[in-house]
Amino acid sequence: MIGVGKIKHYTNLLEKPLSRGRQEVSLSAFAFLFSELVQYNQTQVDNIAELERRLEDAGYAVGARVLELLCHREKVADSLEKGTEHEDEYMISEKELLVNRFISIPKDMGAFNCGAFVAGIVKGVLDSAGFPAVVTAHFVPMEGQQRPRTTILIKFAEEANAIEACMLQRYILDQVALELNVDLVTQTEVAHLRDLEDQVAAKQIKGETQVETTGGKEQLISKQLQDPSHVLEGLNMRARAKIIGRTNYEVSS
Amino acid sequence: MAPLVPKSGDAIFASIDRVNAELFTLTYGAMVRQLLTDLEEVDVVNKQLDQMGYNIGVRLIDEFLAKSNVSRCVDFKETADVIAKVGLKMFLGVTASVSNWDPEGSSFSLVLDDNPLVDFVELPDTFQGLHYCNILSGVIRGALEMVSMKTEITWIRDMLHGDDAYELRVKLLKQIPEEYPYKDDE
Numbered sequence: 001m002i003g004v005g006k007i008k009h010y011t012n013l014l015e016k017p018l019s020r021g022r023q024e025v026s027l028s029a030f031a032f033l034f035s036e037l038v039q040y041n042q043t044q045v046d047n048i049a050e051l052e053r054r055l056e057d058a059g060y061a062v063g064a065r066v067l068e069l070l071c072h073r074e075k076v077a078d079s080l081e082k083g084t085e086h087e088d089e090y091m092i093s094e095k096e097l098l099v100n101r102f103i104s105i106p107k108d109m110g111a112f113n114c115g116a117f118v119a120g121i122v123k124g125v126l127d128s129a130g131f132p133a134v135v136t137a138h139f140v141p142m143e144g145q146q147r148p149r150t151t152i153l154i155k156f157a158e159e160a161n162a163i164e165a166c167m168l169q170r171y172i173l174d175q176v177a178l179e180l181n182v183d184l185v186t187q188t189e190v191a192h193l194r195d196l197e198d199q200v201a202a203k204q205i206k207g208e209t210q211v212e213t214t215g216g217k218e219q220l221i222s223k224q225l226q227d228p229s230h231v232l233e234g235l236n237m238r239a240r241a242k243i244i245g246r247t248n249y250e251v252s253s
Numbered sequence: 254m255a256p257l258v259p260k261s262g263d264a265i266f267a268s269i270d271r272v273n274a275e276l277f278t279l280t281y282g283a284m285v286r287q288l289l290t291d292l293e294e295v296d297v298v299n300k301q302l303d304q305m306g307y308n309i310g311v312r313l314i315d316e317f318l319a320k321s322n323v324s325r326c327v328d329f330k331e332t333a334d335v336i337a338k339v340g341l342k343m344f345l346g347v348t349a350s351v352s353n354w355d356p357e358g359s360s361f362s363l364v365l366d367d368n369p370l371v372d373f374v375e376l377p378d379t380f381q382g383l384h385y386c387n388i389l390s391g392v393i394r395g396a397l398e399m400v401s402m403k404t405e406i407t408w409i410r411d412m413l414h415g416d417d418a419y420e421l422r423v424k425l426l427k428q429i430p431e432e433y434p435y436k437d438d439e
Contacts, residue, residue: 023274025345026272032313033277033281054287066276069275
């Protein structure tokens, strides 16, 4: 009877099937773990900047791996805010960032923000996808709210500015935000994109060539990624329409 | 005050806030990696993980008691069941089984088939002595110490070392009677 009903154990980690994005753990488990991480790092550094740096490095390692997982899963994309000053800046903002919820900053630590960890995650994801960026976390005080909002500011490096790159960056950022359970702020640009989406859908029914023209662009995007097919396969119809919509927006304006 | 009814692990887990387990797993991995880079020695890292777990455990027990409404455990056997069925479920979303009680009833084995801490992890040859999930043993030790039980916890089986499950041996060393920081008659 030995072996009956036994779970198959794989000798090689890589042969193990990827679990279906199972599960969840309690928020407090994560909060406790994160607090220990911060406390441990506090003992290893002398000042705040170094502490943030270390958290960012830890987050970076997480982000690099998160991307691997995202590429193998299908998800519905949400929305994202674009910075108004520069073309290549994006912001993800959250009222009460997960990592900051249970952390209180003593006065002598001033401007320290545990969001540095999340910033590191985002940076890790983008770097692994081939879109190097500078990612930082900021507190943005909000009127009428006790605790400031945390914003993750993403500034893409020069080489990542091609239109195709922008589309993928956007998609990836959406996914990252989803993974981090971040609620994204909707904004007029997104509303505009939705209009475009509807227009595209209408035009597709009429048989116009939007879909074909982006075929070439999709191939270009593929070359930039390390594991191209998975990301593109994962795109659902809505995300596809958004990307097509954005392309047209860029090209026609 | 009406008697509180203890809730099942599943019910509590469904009612609390949850996060993506992968984020949790990857964060733990990043932490272990940092420790290995800083401390280098596997034994030192094991100790550090245990200590961190202890720090978590002493605070975790408060939340556990608050959310689960369990009454005082009558004996150590009940404690074991509560840890395996309610505690682990509430925080990690997995249950464990209790087995291998010794004749006096002072030590038992906690067996985990599923462990969110170790998803996607493989130990390289240079770190074979590492108890990757040592934080768990610290958490349990810390939590139990806060409810007057001094325990010693060791790893018997570890999937990362090739075994088929995770087995922790929990041994009760002594029950510490509650001490008050003041004397009544002074």
